[in-house]
Amino acid sequence: MVTISNLSKSYKGKKVVDDLSFTMKEGQLFALLGSNGAGKSTTIKMILNLVKKDEGEITIPENTAIGYSPETPYFPPFLTGMEVLSYYGALQNISKKERTETGKALLELVGLENDGTKIKFYSKGMLQRLALAQALLGDPDALILDEPCAGLDAMGRIEMLELIGNLKKMGKTILMNSHILNDMEKVCDEGLIMQNGKVLRRFQKEDFDNGTGLEEIFIKAVGGNRK
Amino acid sequence: MKIWKVMYAAVGIFLAGGSIATANYGLSEVDRNIYQNALALDETMQELGFDGFTLKTTKVRFYDGNNDYVVQVDAEGRITIKKEKPQMDVFAGTTVEADGQWQALLPTYEQFSSLFDALEALGSYEQGMQEGSFAFSKSDYGESSHAATIWHEAFHAWQSEKWPEDAEALMEKAGIGNEDSREDIIVKEVDSDKELAELFNEEMQLLMKAYQAEGPEEKRALIANVLEIAEKRKEKLSQAAETMEYFLENYEGSARYVESVAYRELEGESAWKTVYLSEFRYENGSGKYYDMGMLKCMLLDQLSDGWQKEFSPETGLNELLSRM
Amino acid sequence: MNTIMSNALKERIRRKELYIVVVIGVLLTLFCGSDSTSISINGEPLVSFRNMFMVMHILINVIGCILAVILSLRTIPNEYERHNSHLVWVRGISQVKYHGGLAAANVLATAISVGILYVVLAGYAVVKGHASYVLKMFPAYLIVVISVSMVSLFVSVLSICLPSMAVGAMAVLFAGTGVLHGLLELFKSTVGGVGGACISFLLQIILDLNGLQKQAYNLIMGEHIDAHLLWTGLLALWVISIGLFVFKKKEA
Numbered sequence: 001m002v003t004i005s006n007l008s009k010s011y012k013g014k015k016v017v018d019d020l021s022f023t024m025k026e027g028q029l030f031a032l033l034g035s036n037g038a039g040k041s042t043t044i045k046m047i048l049n050l051v052k053k054d055e056g057e058i059t060i061p062e063n064t065a066i067g068y069s070p071e072t073p074y075f076p077p078f079l080t081g082m083e084v085l086s087y088y089g090a091l092q093n094i095s096k097k098e099r100t101e102t103g104k105a106l107l108e109l110v111g112l113e114n115d116g117t118k119i120k121f122y123s124k125g126m127l128q129r130l131a132l133a134q135a136l137l138g139d140p141d142a143l144i145l146d147e148p149c150a151g152l153d154a155m156g157r158i159e160m161l162e163l164i165g166n167l168k169k170m171g172k173t174i175l176m177n178s179h180i181l182n183d184m185e186k187v188c189d190e191g192l193i194m195q196n197g198k199v200l201r202r203f204q205k206e207d208f209d210n211g212t213g214l215e216e217i218f219i220k221a222v223g224g225n226r227k
Numbered sequence: 228m229k230i231w232k233v234m235y236a237a238v239g240i241f242l243a244g245g246s247i248a249t250a251n252y253g254l255s256e257v258d259r260n261i262y263q264n265a266l267a268l269d270e271t272m273q274e275l276g277f278d279g280f281t282l283k284t285t286k287v288r289f290y291d292g293n294n295d296y297v298v299q300v301d302a303e304g305r306i307t308i309k310k311e312k313p314q315m316d317v318f319a320g321t322t323v324e325a326d327g328q329w330q331a332l333l334p335t336y337e338q339f340s341s342l343f344d345a346l347e348a349l350g351s352y353e354q355g356m357q358e359g360s361f362a363f364s365k366s367d368y369g370e371s372s373h374a375a376t377i378w379h380e381a382f383h384a385w386q387s388e389k390w391p392e393d394a395e396a397l398m399e400k401a402g403i404g405n406e407d408s409r410e411d412i413i414v415k416e417v418d419s420d421k422e423l424a425e426l427f428n429e430e431m432q433l434l435m436k437a438y439q440a441e442g443p444e445e446k447r448a449l450i451a452n453v454l455e456i457a458e459k460r461k462e463k464l465s466q467a468a469e470t471m472e473y474f475l476e477n478y479e480g481s482a483r484y485v486e487s488v489a490y491r492e493l494e495g496e497s498a499w500k501t502v503y504l505s506e507f508r509y510e511n512g513s514g515k516y517y518d519m520g521m522l523k524c525m526l527l528d529q530l531s532d533g534w535q536k537e538f539s540p541e542t543g544l545n546e547l548l549s550r551m
Numbered sequence: 552m553n554t555i556m557s558n559a560l561k562e563r564i565r566r567k568e569l570y571i572v573v574v575i576g577v578l579l580t581l582f583c584g585s586d587s588t589s590i591s592i593n594g595e596p597l598v599s600f601r602n603m604f605m606v607m608h609i610l611i612n613v614i615g616c617i618l619a620v621i622l623s624l625r626t627i628p629n630e631y632e633r634h635n636s637h638l639v640w641v642r643g644i645s646q647v648k649y650h651g652g653l654a655a656a657n658v659l660a661t662a663i664s665v666g667i668l669y670v671v672l673a674g675y676a677v678v679k680g681h682a683s684y685v686l687k688m689f690p691a692y693l694i695v696v697i698s699v700s701m702v703s704l705f706v707s708v709l710s711i712c713l714p715s716m717a718v719g720a721m722a723v724l725f726a727g728t729g730v731l732h733g734l735l736e737l738f739k740s741t742v743g744g745v746g747g748a749c750i751s752f753l754l755q756i757i758l759d760l761n762g763l764q765k766q767a768y769n770l771i772m773g774e775h776i777d778a779h780l781l782w783t784g785l786l787a788l789w790v791i792s793i794g795l796f797v798f799k800k801k802e803a
Binding site for chain 3: 238239242243245246248249250251257292318337338340341342369370
Binding site for chain 1: 554558561633634635639642801
């Protein structure tokens with residue numbers, strides 16, 4: 001569905017993404033793994049046109065709506081969760097009535113109360129949930145999730161992963177980036193491991209379904225010793 | 228989207244058109260009106276009796292910060308305006324010798340108003356009033372005031388034409404150089420002396436009484452008192468101070484008188500009293516001499532016809548009053 | 552663009568920063584307006600109503616320009632620093648609409664702040680027995696808004712690409728030259744040389760904000776208004792707004 005070909009980006013002469021290619025298949029979850037500074041977030045930003053690519057092609061079918069959940073979401077602290085969704089919904093030209101209905105439903109879906117609590121009182125986990133909720137506005141075809149489980153407690157992560165799994169079943173194409181390899185194992189269909197902007201290893205779900213964990217694959221690829 | 232861009236550009240063109248259409252090219256309408264209002268008083272001012280004093284033969288330069296607009300009445304009686312390089316930066320009215328003649332030079336009305344704003348911001352417009360630089364407070368200064376200023380400066384131009392070297396000779400005689408500030412002389416020698424200040428104050432009060440008195444005999448008696456005090460003061464003054472006082476009262480005072488007549492014609496008796504008479508009191512600096520001279524001229528108007536013909540640098544206002 | 556503007560305004564109101572800056576302005580204006588604390592010039596109190604009204608009017612314009620800088624300086628840079636811009640860009644909102652909405656919020660916030668100060672001034676006029684001025688103060692307020700909007704929009708546009716320190720410095724130069732136009736006209740000839748040339752250049756390119764304020768004052772007092780200044784003020788606003796189309800961020 002979304003095809004990335006030979007993508008490259010440099011900052012001040014240093015290549016942060018180097019000749020990256022992959023395809024996100026429709027209805028599947030593609031995982032981007034790597035240590036800090038591997039180039040995962042930059043890749044995501046280039047796909048979303050938040051950052052200009054230096055080289056390569058990004059092919060997205062016409063009329064494909066993409067929802068984005070950032071790693072460290074910032075929302076205006078004096079708005080409520082509902083108001084945040086209403087604001088972003090208005091930017092997407094969703095009618096007021098639909099915004100209200102959809103907003104309520106999305107808050108419920110991600111496990112947030114519609115009780116008028118202002119964002120400044122939200123925990124990190126709540127912010128993460130709200131980030132996913134706003135990404136789902138307008139029922140996009142594809143989702144790009146940058147560390148969606150960051151800051152969530154164990155129960156929260158379980159719920160979030162369940163939700164992501166359901167979204168995949170609904171036919172949404174998902175690109176996800178996470179440090180929590182156990183979580184990735186549960187939901188991804190294929191992916192790649194990056195380091196210093198380059199692809200170290202590509203993997204399919206079958207590669208760690210046979211008993212070898214994704215963690216082991218990662219360590220082998222990155223070259224560390226398992227303790 | 229395109230339609231919005233077109234509308235946006237159209238707004239810009241519309242605003243640009245409005246700016247161009249309302250811009251002043253050459254001398255502004257306001258200043259032209261001010262000049263015309265001043266010129267309309269020419270017959271009245273000629274009737275004052277100062278020999279040969281008329282705006283029709285005096286060029287008036289309006290300085291707008293970048294250029295001078297020289298306004299004059301040509302041989303056919305038409306008003307002509309010519310743009311020229313500025314003679315000097317001016318913030319208040321003055322006279323300047325150009326093209327072989329003395330001309331009145333003053334800022335445009337807009338420039339003058341900006342000056343008031345600026346001086347207000349500096350907190351010094353009150354000071355300017357004390358020094359006699361302006362007769363008006365900011366709230367009083369309007370287009371009529373500016374027209375009156377034209378007459379003030381035109382009168383100075385007439386003085387310079389009629390008595391070209393007299394003022395200079397007067398200063399030279401008293402040993403006052405170009406670098407000496409008239410304000411310094413007055414403030415240091417006159418205002419700082421308590422006795423002199425008290426005597427001058429008394430002079431002012433008596434002079435006002437004389438002006439307001441009903442009968443000519445009473446006026447003359449009060450004038451005699453005024454002149455007596457003036458003589459008493461003279462004994463205590465240095466030659467420089469005495470000359471400066473004489474110069475200010477006679478040259479500036481008479482110009483202030485002409486200016487006030489113009490203002491009264493334009494604004495009426497009540498406004499004229501408010502602006503010119505209500506502030507008549509002792510203040511440090513040269514301003515008080517402007518008012519004294521003006522009041523002496525007004526007093527002479529009450530007592531004599533045709534004193535203007537006898538007025539000269541040699542025959543000052545005090546001398547004329549003494550003959551009444 | 553309306554959504555972005557109203558959201559930015561809503562946030563500003565809820566954050567109460569508007570109230571704080573306005574309270575400071577109101578206090579300053581009331582201070583000048585009270586008889587017991589009249590400004591003295593050469594030892595004499597400046598008490599006549601017309602003079603005090605004029606001083607307060609000038610003060611409102613100056614405070615308005617300061618407020619314009621304060622309220623506008625960080626709005627757009629904060630959006631990018633907090634990455635709030637990401638969630639706007641991904642929704643296909645053009646930079647012109649995004650920055651335009653934020654700039655509009657800045658201008659509106661400034662206008663509202665000045666409006667509150669103007670209400671205080673109107674109150675002063677009524678208390679001093681000049682209630683007849685109040686009606687004319689409505690159109691006069693719009694003229695003052697042109698003046699302060701210019702500063703707000705200038706700061707907003709520059710803040711798209713320049714660091715805050717540079718924007719602040721340029722804003723001070725812009726607003727300072729504008730409100731001190733008359734004084735600088737006086738100084739330019741006394742300074743002379745390179746200094747005088749620089750001042751002359753600045754006076755040519757920066758509009759007389761004090762002059763604009765004066766037209767508002769003239770309107771209230773029933774005196775002659777220079778329409779050219781108003782047209783030029785609006786044109787300057789339009790020219791500055793072009794910066795929204797010209798200055799763009801390369802990355803969110």
